[in-house]
Amino acid sequence: MYINFWYVACQSSELTFGAQKPLKVMMLGHNFALWRDTKGDIQCVSNTCTHRSGALADGRIRGDCVECPYHGWTFNGKGSCVRLPSLGPDAKIPARTRVDAYPVEERYGLVHVFLGDLSEEERPPIIAAPEYDDPEWRFIPFILEWKIDYKRSVENTLDPAHNEFTHPTHGFLGSREDYAVDEITLEDTEWGTGFMNAMKSPPLPQREMREGSGRDGDGITYAGSGNHGPNVTWTYIHISDQAWFHGFAFHTPVHEKLDRVYGIFGRNFMQDPKYDKTFEDRSLYVAEQDRYVLEPMDPIRTPRSNAHEFLVPADKAIARYREFCQTWEDNGWRLDVNRIRADQDEIAYAIPSPARRQAKSWVLPAAPLLKARKPAIKAVG
Numbered sequence: 001m002y003i004n005f006w007y008v009a010c011q012s013s014e015l016t017f018g019a020q021k022p023l024k025v026m027m028l029g030h031n032f033a034l035w036r037d038t039k040g041d042i043q044c045v046s047n048t049c050t051h052r053s054g055a056l057a058d059g060r061i062r063g064d065c066v067e068c069p070y071h072g073w074t075f076n077g078k079g080s081c082v083r084l085p086s087l088g089p090d091a092k093i094p095a096r097t098r099v100d101a102y103p104v105e106e107r108y109g110l111v112h113v114f115l116g117d118l119s120e121e122e123r124p125p126i127i128a129a130p131e132y133d134d135p136e137w138r139f140i141p142f143i144l145e146w147k148i149d150y151k152r153s154v155e156n157t158l159d160p161a162h163n164e165f166t167h168p169t170h171g172f173l174g175s176r177e178d179y180a181v182d183e184i185t186l187e188d189t190e191w192g193t194g195f196m197n198a199m200k201s202p203p204l205p206q207r208e209m210r211e212g213s214g215r216d217g218d219g220i221t222y223a224g225s226g227n228h229g230p231n232v233t234w235t236y237i238h239i240s241d242q243a244w245f246h247g248f249a250f251h252t253p254v255h256e257k258l259d260r261v262y263g264i265f266g267r268n269f270m271q272d273p274k275y276d277k278t279f280e281d282r283s284l285y286v287a288e289q290d291r292y293v294l295e296p297m298d299p300i301r302t303p304r305s306n307a308h309e310f311l312v313p314a315d316k317a318i319a320r321y322r323e324f325c326q327t328w329e330d331n332g333w334r335l336d337v338n339r340i341r342a343d344q345d346e347i348a349y350a351i352p353s354p355a356r357r358q359a360k361s362w363v364l365p366a367a368p369l370l371k372a373r374k375p376a377i378k379a380v381g
């Protein structure tokens with residue numbers, strides 16, 4: 001798991017204006033308190049109170065602030081303690097009582113939180129999906145929660161070879177004599193890799209699909225996928241020149257063994273909401289086929305070295321994704337999960353927030369990170 005990327009905490013609709021209680025959300029193995037302030041802006045702070053470790057998310061919202069349920073210390077959206085009742089009304093509150101506060105953006109109906117200490121100019125962007133606001137497109141949301149390491153699921157999205165076997169709905173279970181995966185041509189961005197492939201496709205099964213896509217009979221489907229940062233993927237399926245599906249999956253590692261996925265799945269044809277259920281059912285049915293192979297994988301996390309798996313050319317995008325992850329680890333952005341786990345009953349770490357670049361003295365220690373090291377992983381092909 002990596003700091004310095006955007007992670008989806010919840011859907012926008014889960015944080016209501018005027019609510020009494022904050023929302024507690026675990027991301028990257030750490031708890032956070034989120035609430036909507038009086039202006040409607042969303043605030044997110046580290047959950048552990050700097051006094052004596054009360055859980056802020058179990059307290060209440062007071063105006064623009066969150067109040068700890070234990071002794072009433074009150075923190076604003078910047079993380080500063082603005083009320084410390086036991087000192088009396090006129091006391092000067094020490095700055096070191098602050099908690100970490102994180103940048104938040106609402107986009108695509110989702111609440112994105114920047115979990116890291118990079119300044120605004122240095123931060124990776126949230127993935128661009130301009131079609132989300134295009135009236136020609138219709139998007140439906142979905143949420144999945146699987147007992148896996150999120151990277152296994154990201155790699156599954158980048159894997160063109162699993163369709164044939166994992167998804168008998170669009171593969172042939174290896175029964176075709178001439179089956180092979182076409183060569184993949186990767187295209188990198190600053191934050192990931194991806195590819196598109198052309199595939200021969202049989203006639204579309206439903207009349208509405210044939211009419212909506214303008215494709216009658218055999219055709220060519222252009223489909224592909226890619227990653228943006230360690231935890232976001234895109235999938236494009238163009239079943240004809242005019243009928244396109246674009247899906248985006250925002251993986252939030254609740255912790256290293258639980259992946260919550262906030263998805264948005266869009267189409268530029270058959271936009272009538274009456275078709276939503278059909279597309280939703282179909283997506284969830286296919287996702288369930290993926291879950292069936294991913295949850296039993298052993299080990300649960302991707303190995304630290306590619307030598308402990310045997311990658312082939314069809315795994316080219318996965319190898320490239322692992323190279324990207326290695327560069328983020330080299331930056332010193334990868335959490336030292338083993339140490340955090342070993343310490344967890346005694347030490348509440350905080351994911352470092354941007355304010356740690358200025359203020360050096362904090363009550364909660366910053367979550368330990370793996371030391372930067374030289375790249376050790378080579379791409380296939």
Ligand code: FES
Binds near residue numbers: 052068069071
């Ligand atoms: S533990 Fe939060 S106010 Fe005391």
Ligand SMILES: [Fe+2]
Binds near residue numbers: 156166
């Ligand atoms: Fe799949």
